[in-house]
Ligand code: GDP
């Protein structure tokens with residue numbers, strides 16, 4: 464394939480010690496060389512691949528030294544894009560990195576679109592589509608767990624599984640072919656139907672297993688939307704502050720990834736919580752009182768996790784009971800705060816109301832019991848398969864949609880065989896599931912879909 468040469472700043476914007484301008488394409492080395500003056504008369508175009516060179520960039524317009532740089536020369540195909548890649552390391556700071564970018568653009572490079580480097584890696588066959596999408600997730604990964612998930616996917620875990628399942632479907636299709644071509648052989652038909660059902664059910668089972676993990680995957684990636692509720696003055700704001708301060712939001716530290724600014728996003732023992740932003744929390748403060756139980760219930764229903772706060776030093780009130788009613792059926796942790804004060808709450812009654820919710824007593828003032836609260840949060844969400852960690856998580860909504868469509872098509876094929884539908888109809892469903900799975904790894908996608916996917920990337924990736 465033929466592409467022009469693209470360039471972009473590939474380190475985070477802001478004041479780093481160094482910044483990198485990356486170029487990819489046939490002209491990458493030539494463009495860098497036209498600006499570069501190394502020690503002696505060293506030329507970049509003569510440099511061996513995967514070497515790094517110290518020198519200066521000279522502005523051709525003025526003949527003046529523009530920047531002190533280290534230039535990495537990486538010739539394709541052993542590069543991220545499979546094309547010739549140049550990385551110009553310069554001083555961090557917006558002025559110098561922009562100056563370097565401007566210089567290479569003046570020499571004929573084109574400013575890369577968001578995600579264009581990764582797109583090239585895909586188009587040049589370096590990575591498949593699910594791996595490319597994993598790069599998007601990686602850029603956005605907000606916690607260690609989410610990051611490992613993204614990395615696992617990038618390494619091709621999902622791709623391998625999908626390929627295996629597609630292979631199974633191909634084998635089924637092959638048997639179907641035999642059946643169509645030699646319908647007169649009783650033996651062949653017997654075997655075909657049995658094999659077909661067995662294999663199709665296996666594929667269906669695997670797809671359903673993947674789909675089961677997808678909800679957890681989505682949570683890991685996006686965070687649990689968490690709402691803190693309680694009467695005024697029970698300590699909701701104090702709780703928010705405590706969670707934010709003790710569990711500072713994790714920002715990924717992969718070189719070259721863009722750091723998203725995350726608001727009110729905390730990682731409690733591996734559980735990412737997306738706490739309503741402060742304004743939102745303030746809004747919900749007297750929510751039950753202000754907008755009535757019916758409407759507040761609707762607002763609360765959108766949350767994944769409710770932290771319900773009570774006051775240890777006051778008797779349970781009707782308002783408290785209303786809040787319990789409003790959150791019925793949700794994932795709730797009941798928090799009795801202010802244990803440093805004299806007890807006036809009837810804990811027996813609280814336990815009854817809390818039923819099978821977790822219940823913790825804490826004093827935010829004295830910083831007591833916060834550990835138990837964190838434990839309760841983490842065991843609520845990692846009680847199941849997640850902790851054992853060896854599953855392949857699907858967290859991308861496009862993948863989830865394709866997987867469930869593929870599972871549906873397989874299901875159609877299975878019931879088709881069971882009720883004796885003509886085999887060439889069954890073949891259509893099987894082929895369809897094979898194609899749907901192919902879309903996950905980018906083997907049968909439309910160009911427009913590809914463009915849309917890659918436009919989600921940050922610049923410079
Ligand atoms: P909110 O109205 O529910 O958001 O409650 P705040 O977090 O604003 O807290 C109300 C008051 O209770 C503030 O004066 C806090 O300092 C105080 N407070 C919070 N937690 C505790 C605690 O554990 N013990 C005591 N004694 N006071 C607390």
Ligand code: ZN
Pocket residue numbers: 699700701748
């Ligand atoms: Zn408050």
